[in-house]
Amino acid sequence: MTDLSPAIRAAARRLLSDGLVDVVIGFEAGTLPLRSSPCFVRDAADVDRLVWNMSCENNLAKYLPRRRERVGVIAKGCDTRSIVGLLKEGQIQRERLHIIGVPCRGVIDRRRIESELAGREAIDLQEREGEVLLRGDGFEIALEKERYLHTSCRACRSRNPVICDTVIGDPVAEDTSADEYATVREFEAMSAGERWQFFAAEASRCIRCYACRNACPLCYCAECFVDSTQPRWLSPSTDATDALVFQIMRVMHTAGRCVDCGACERACPVGLDLRLLTKKVEKDVEELFHHKAGLDPREPAPLSTFSPDDPGDFIR
Amino acid sequence: MRAALLAKDQMPALLGALLQDHEVFAPVNDGGVIAFRRVDSAQQVLLHYHNSTLPPKGLFFPQTETLFAYSLERGQLALEEPQPASRAQVLFGVRPCDARSFTLMDRVFAGGNQCDGCYLARRENFTVVGLSCTSPKATCFCTSVGGGPFSATGSDLLVTDLGTNYLVEAVTDKGALLLESVGGHREADEDSVRRRREAQASAEAALRGAIRTEGMERRLQEMWDDPFWDRLHEKCIGCGVCTYLCPTCHCFDIVDEDSEQRGCRLKLWDSCMFPLFTQHASGYNPRPTGKERWRQRLMHKFRYWAESHGEAGCVGCGRCVVNCPVNLDIRQVLNEIESLSRRSQ
Numbered sequence: 001m002t003d004l005s006p007a008i009r010a011a012a013r014r015l016l017s018d019g020l021v022d023v024v025i026g027f028e029a030g031t032l033p034l035r036s037s038p039c040f041v042r043d044a045a046d047v048d049r050l051v052w053n054m055s056c057e058n059n060l061a062k063y064l065p066r067r068r069e070r071v072g073v074i075a076k077g078c079d080t081r082s083i084v085g086l087l088k089e090g091q092i093q094r095e096r097l098h099i100i101g102v103p104c105r106g107v108i109d110r111r112r113i114e115s116e117l118a119g120r121e122a123i124d125l126q127e128r129e130g131e132v133l134l135r136g137d138g139f140e141i142a143l144e145k146e147r148y149l150h151t152s153c154r155a156c157r158s159r160n161p162v163i164c165d166t167v168i169g170d171p172v173a174e175d176t177s178a179d180e181y182a183t184v185r186e187f188e189a190m191s192a193g194e195r196w197q198f199f200a201a202e203a204s205r206c207i208r209c210y211a212c213r214n215a216c217p218l219c220y221c222a223e224c225f226v227d228s229t230q231p232r233w234l235s236p237s238t239d240a241t242d243a244l245v246f247q248i249m250r251v252m253h254t255a256g257r258c259v260d261c262g263a264c265e266r267a268c269p270v271g272l273d274l275r276l277l278t279k280k281v282e283k284d285v286e287e288l289f290h291h292k293a294g295l296d297p298r299e300p301a302p303l304s305t306f307s308p309d310d311p312g313d314f315i316r
Numbered sequence: 317m318r319a320a321l322l323a324k325d326q327m328p329a330l331l332g333a334l335l336q337d338h339e340v341f342a343p344v345n346d347g348g349v350i351a352f353r354r355v356d357s358a359q360q361v362l363l364h365y366h367n368s369t370l371p372p373k374g375l376f377f378p379q380t381e382t383l384f385a386y387s388l389e390r391g392q393l394a395l396e397e398p399q400p401a402s403r404a405q406v407l408f409g410v411r412p413c414d415a416r417s418f419t420l421m422d423r424v425f426a427g428g429n430q431c432d433g434c435y436l437a438r439r440e441n442f443t444v445v446g447l448s449c450t451s452p453k454a455t456c457f458c459t460s461v462g463g464g465p466f467s468a469t470g471s472d473l474l475v476t477d478l479g480t481n482y483l484v485e486a487v488t489d490k491g492a493l494l495l496e497s498v499g500g501h502r503e504a505d506e507d508s509v510r511r512r513r514e515a516q517a518s519a520e521a522a523l524r525g526a527i528r529t530e531g532m533e534r535r536l537q538e539m540w541d542d543p544f545w546d547r548l549h550e551k552c553i554g555c556g557v558c559t560y561l562c563p564t565c566h567c568f569d570i571v572d573e574d575s576e577q578r579g580c581r582l583k584l585w586d587s588c589m590f591p592l593f594t595q596h597a598s599g600y601n602p603r604p605t606g607k608e609r610w611r612q613r614l615m616h617k618f619r620y621w622a623e624s625h626g627e628a629g630c631v632g633c634g635r636c637v638v639n640c641p642v643n644l645d646i647r648q649v650l651n652e653i654e655s656l657s658r659r660s661q
Contacts, residue, residue, distance in 0.1 A: 119364060238380045270349045
């Protein structure tokens, strides 16, 4: 498989030296074997910092709202869908943004890999066709990459950029074979009591660090409802009810907007199953309004428009 | 007896003995998250783990603590105050970095002329059993900030895995008493003490994440207006992972919850990485962006702590390194500060 890093560097160099953008937001090598880290390159001489690999897990659309500079951004398929959403919501200006789209083969789930290592520590990670090679003190193992992709990548329907100015590398085949809502269907089949138990158990582990909210490109509100003190909508305590209300409100705010990039779940330090909630809302919106977020900048957002044909079954 | 040897297969029996007279808190695996929880049996306790996902600080400094509660019924006011634990408590299997964090936290909540009574009561009711780090992680840097993988600071007893046996050393009288109260061990021989020394040397040698923190306090004193801060925070998303998972971060907020008939006052963890942390009632915020917040976090840990207490407010556990959603690595930041100041000299 081709290393796309040189092509990304070349694109960034061109944009910066031609003065088309002030900054390129991409990824640089991380400090840990399973990590890459967002980086901001402003000088064409620094573009060699940029890398592209299967640990580029953040959604860089997060950094776009309220930015005064003209930006070039490296974007995976899901990231471009977030950008579409931000454009539609008037949070970014298209003419000040250059999207360097990268067809994506998925990012790895570092926590699953770590649990597979069962206490052993990887000090080096390499990618070989279809395999993740991990090396540590006295061990070397190869894992089948497909099985260790993040769950959002395994359910992904938009590996290729849906909007971009420069595309890096060849398109990748979209995979629609798996049921993206499989876990949601299992969840829906549970009784109300079982679902409540699941919610309560997850919420009791939430530490209210807001990593999920802050990693999400949709969460750009100047003041989040949880931070409002006048009036105060929600107690900042870790009481399971407060944590649950926080998560439910957060997820409901993503209805019709979430593109299932999985950034929230990857940011969560305690491994909450956050995608189950967002995916359920995504499925509801798709069934009720036949809408998939972040595919078409011209298509109106289902929850901010009214149509006489909108489903009204909930009004009784 | 100050040092005892315990056959490995006797550990469950020792934990069982502890459980008879104590509430025991120990590392458990809760759905992939390693945390200190109250255990009912020795089987739940993780004895082989690098370090917990969540620090044990919440046992002494709970994330949500009710300071008092009140209710009003038919004109009668009833006040409820927190009750101290009814049984003696043991914190088992805590790593030396975290054990050391308790002594740092003591300076804030139980030092000098101010003392948080509830905190102190919890601290005194607990006996801390440390577990030496025989195989530190690549992200650990305790030796760079004044600790060590076999440091006994903050532990009452220190347990070291010697392969077939555990060496159990009494660090304090409280620890010695606990050791006396449980049986199943014998006096440590010289060979074990030698093996412990070797294990310590090899653990210290394995600490790869060494950073240069010497003179950091002075460097930071000269850096308040440095352009370094303008870019440092750029990738930070402003969440509370680094501070909430930090064993020494101790900032809190006081919140009143009330309705007409009842209410309570809560003490809650807060984070200097949150905008609300410094927001004034007027709406003015003296730390409006990530720049000021990151500077505060660094300055607090590596300058103000050092100025006030003579050591950094960091124990090198590496949790912020491992869990930062954007891999903004404090070791790298400190090394950058070091090389910046070297260049300016």
